[in-house]
Amino acid sequence: MATTKTGEPLDRATLDTILRRRLFYTPSFEIYGGVSGLYDYGPPGCALQANLIDLWRKHFVLEEDMLEVDCTMLTPHEVLKTSGHVDKFSDFMCKDPKTGEIFRADHLVEEVLEARLKGDKEARGLEAGKVEETAEEIKGAEDKKKRKKKVKDIKVVKLSDEKVQEYEEILAKIDNYDGDQLGELILKHEIHNPVTGGPLNPPIAFNLMFGTSIGPSTNMPGFLRPETAQGQFLNFSKLLEFNNLRMPFASASIGKSFRNEISPRQGLLRVREFLMAEIEHFVDPENKAHPNFKDVEHIKLKFLPKDVQEQGKTELIEKTVGEAVQSGMVDNQTLGYFLARIALFLEKIGIDQNKIRFRQHMANEMAHYATDCWDAELQTSYGWIECVGCADRSAYDLTVHAKKTNTDLNVVETLAEPKRYEAWEAEIDKKKFGPKFKKDAKAVEEALLALDQTQLEKFAEELKAGSFKINVPSLGEVELTPELLTITKQQKIEHTRSYVPNVIEPSFGIGRILYALMEHSFWTRPEDALRGVLSFPPVVAPTKALIVPLSSNPVFNPLIAELMKKMRQAGISNRVDASSATIGKRYARNDELGTPFGVTVDFQSVKDNTVTLRDRDTMKQVRGTIDEVVGAIKNVVDGVETWDDIKGRLKVFEGQELEE
Structure with a gap:
């Protein structure tokens, strides 16, 4: 069960209502009925994404001295044919022959079996008298007979222990099944259209790329790129020369990619157009050690290796990155180094560290180019979702492009x-x-x-x-x-x-990370379940500070202008809310936007140039001069101080009750 920051059950509908109402995102073309899998970001969503990308650039591109490129989204057919995407970039889909409805086969199997397991838990809970654990529809039933009738109405069915174990083993290996195996599961477990109950056709492969033609004729077929990686590979020799022929080195790219998802049904988690941030770290195939590995080898991660999954289990193994590499569970130091750096980045942006795991790809799901691959998966109300992939792509891409174009993409080094x-x-x-x-x-x-x-x-x-x-x-x-x-x-x-470099590739799905961050940051005030809060870390919060005048009295205007100017000069994004709503309501509205600080201008401010500073999560307030408060916000946003540090050095404000 997905939970909020405070441990309460997450109400996804409430969160989604807040995100859409506050315009974090909205369905594209909504007044025309919308298009599944396409969304627009509003002002707070854009700001949150921009702040996350800015932090990503600092954490990876700047700290790792990477070479950033921005390559075209249009890709000729020949390039993606050579890379293998034309033949192998597919998912399996099932069609209902009567309604024409399309389902992605692995997701359908997963959803149906998870629903049956949930029904089994509810049925067992009912038998044990645990009415509170049953479905919403059976709550409030007064006696056992009524409860049983309600259970029957919503198809809560107890499964045998053997069936429960079988379902759990299938779900543990769901990413490892090919089309034929998925078809066998659908037949064996009588999986039909969840709405109509009608049978489905056997799974068939569906290529996920959007096709197009480049130019006014159809002589140059192409695709919208499904990843940003190929542009980096094709520019490898130029990047190597730019880097003064020094190896190893890494390139990085941030940009839109496109995948024609079969049946996107999970909001921002499964979309057809999305932002990616990808790294290609080029390394000597005979030496995959990393010079900075010692800096991260002590970091503990939760691993789900392939051999555990192949046994139908999902128990996590907690090890340091150093132990994982030394034991051979993670293939090499450079791969392990980036797993640790990924974990540090996710922690920095506010991902709940109890809701992250690194899952190794099994044989059937391993990309055609990869020798080892781990996904950073984040737990959400939709289950465990892959948000970052980290693969050792070997020398596949450079080799096939060099052979196809008869171009030398080797590295030549002078021997000692x-x-x-x-x-x-x-x-x-x-x-x-x-x-x-x-x-x-x-x-x-x-x-x-x-x-x-x-x-x-x-x-x-x-x-x-x-x-x-x-x-x-x-x-x-x-x-x-x-x-x-x-x-x-x-x-x-x-x-x-002379050698062809191998490539270690961390690949980030920015939209998925954003959504997981929203879920992990969401909670409601204990005293009022309708007061939602998004506790984004200040460094990524869309707006850092809300300026709140006590009233619309024009005497406050000069101070408001001074605050805005000094905050913007300090690089602190801010908004002013001078509406007629109470201060409590104004703060509550901005708690929903994730604004970490509120600055109140009152009549005392006019006298001595002091203002109050409110912390979003604790609602505690301190008071200081305008310069002190602006400096405090700047320090917390930059990670120099914490709220506790600020509270310790500025005067605690207890004079006026500002909350409703």
Whole structure:
């Protein structure tokens, strides 16, 4: 069950009402009926997102000395064909043949089985006399018979212990099923259209990319990018040169991506257009140590490794990052380093540390390019939601793009000491080779160059005996004789080493992080359940301070103007609420917006230039001069001081009751 900051059950409907009413976000094209999976951010949503991105840039781009790029959202078909997205970037969907309604198969299985497990818990609670744990519809029933009738009406059914265990094991492995396996689950467990009860067609793959054409004709098909990564890979050699050929290094990109979600039903968590922040850390494949690993190896994280999931379990393993890397659970230091840095960032923006876990991808769900991948999942009222992925993409992307375009995307480094070794080498007699094979000479030569050392050694022995045969694409087997070439072992000296970098990629879904932050920050006043509060940390809060004049008396105007000017000069975003509502109501409205501080201008302010400073979460107030209060807000926003520090050095204000 999702809970608020105070431990009370989270009422998602109440939170959603506040977020929409206060214009954090709103459905796009709403007066036309809206489009599923598309949303617009209002002023507080924009400010919250901008503050989060600003903190992300400081935490990663600035602190890690990354190279930021901004690449186009339009991508030619050929690029995404090479990367594998055209063939493999798909989810599985089921269609109701009668209504035409579409469902994403894994989500449907997950939702139905979770609903059945919830019904089982309610039925068991009813049997135990725990009426308070049953569904809302059965509350208030006076006797057991009435309760049972209500339970039957809402399909609360007790499951066998074996069935409960089976469902829990399926849910633990839900991300590991392919289309055929999902189809088998749907048939076996009689999963139908949740609304009509009608049967569904077997799951089929659906590519998630938005197709388009670039230019006035259809000669250049393309897509809206599904990720920001490809632009970074294609600019790799230029970034390497910009970085003075130094390795390792990282690039970063923040921008919109697009995925044509099958059936988006989870608000901001599953949308068709979204903001991503992605890092591509290029590293030597033979040395994935990180120079700053010692700074984070002590940090404890909650891990859900793949072997636990494959057993149908979800128990978390708490380890330090150092222990996880040393044991081999996390593949390498650089991957572990970024898992820790991700956790520190999420903590900094206000994510509840009791609602975060790092889940390792299982075999079937692992991306085609990845050798290891962990998701930072955040717990919400929708369950555990992937918000950050951190993958070791190996050398896949650079390799396939280099091969497709015949472009050198290697790193060449000078060795500290020359490397001496022996190697088999084929030397062609071009005077005889060309006339022998004519137009096919190049294809035969390329086949020879593709041979590895073991094959060359074998063919050298066969050549001594008279000839050997190799397979040449488009030609088949070709026989080669001693007059055409020689294969000998040569002494080699290398002064440089050439390699294709591997890539560690942390990928952030900004919209999902924002929504999880909203849930994790939301609570209601104990004395009034209708008074919602969003306790955003001051560093990311949309507005840092509310200026509240005691009344509309014009005598306050000069002080208000002075406060606004000094706050803006200090980089503190602020708003003035001079409405006729009581001060309590004005503060309550801004508690819903997550504004951490309120500054009240009253008649005492006119006399001595002092104002009161109110803390959003505790509603406690202190008093100081305008400069002292502005400085206090600045220090808390910058992380230099806390509210307790401010309360300790400024005079506590208890004179006037400002709350309703």
